[in-house]
Amino acid sequence: MERGQFLNLKAIGETFKKFKYPALILLLGAVLLLWPSKKETESEVTQPLLTETIPSQGDSTQAEMENILSCIDGAGEVRVLLTRKTGDETLYLTDTTESENSDGGSSRTQSAVRVNVSGGGEAPVITKTVYGQYQGALVVCEGADSAEVRLKLVNAVASLTGLSADRVTVIKMKS
16 A cells, blocks of 8 residues: 555544544434433323214205205206215324333323313314215206206216216206
8 A cells, every 4th residue: 555545544543533522422412312202101192083983064065065056057956965985083182191000011091182161161172173085976956857967967066075977976856
């Protein structure tokens, strides 16, 4: 090897000796940042927990759709039936407490976080409501004998519900 390469290694070694304490402090800081900050047995507020499935509000949606669809030119009187794959679900904020038993095991308890509301009562904190998905729609109307009216109704129901056109059926209402 050439003599210049040894000088470079010496220079690197001298630089390391010069900055070894700041380098150790930076390394210690990185270790502390990566160190876990909580014990598993501490109480913590967790992600929302799915705790309740509520009946869907399909009746009001169906009534609104009947009113709107009856305004389509040529539709006449309209009746709508919507079916859902799932109901609406409400997610609540929960508090999870984990404790150790005397036999060495652990137990976890979850409870909904509650807040005071006007009137002196308490209510759980709702974090999110997930609305159920529609499975299909049936539209019965007076003007269904016209292909143009059927197409308008199918497109309207599909855009309101997110259903594909093959999941929407339009039939003529009996006289």
